[in-house]
Amino acid sequence: MIKHIVMWRFADHAAGADKATNLELAKQQLLSLDALVPGMLKLEAVVPQDPFEHSYDLLLYSEFTSVEALKAYAGHPDHLAVGRFITEVRTERVCVDYEV
Known part of the structure; x- marks a missing residue:
């Protein structure tokens, strides 16, 4: 199984909207991708409710049966x-993929 984790920090204002609006839009768009391809086992998109100063603004956690499923x-x-929308509104992105 492959775990795919991505975290973003968002701009205070971007693409004509404030951070809270863009976070909710991005979260809903990510959630719409659940079960998008065969081999996708799980998808969670989370906006921390009371983030610490060092927290990221949005987290994506997903699981796939194989590297091929993740590539699909x-x-x-x-x-x-x-991804194009999030690129417009984010300031940072980090990602890690690993096999278990």
Whole structure:
């Protein structure tokens, strides 16, 4: 199984909206990707309720049966569209993928 974790920090204002609006939009867009491809086992998108100063603004946690399933997700047009929106409104991104 492959675990895929991504975290972002968002700009205070971007794409004509404030941070809270963009976070909610991004979260809902990410949640719409659940079960997007065969081999996707789990998808969670979380906005921390009371983040600490060092916390990221949005977290994506997902699990896949294989590297091939993760690659299918990464290249899917719906995923790419969400990625384009998040790129417009984020200031930082970190990602880790690992096999268990």
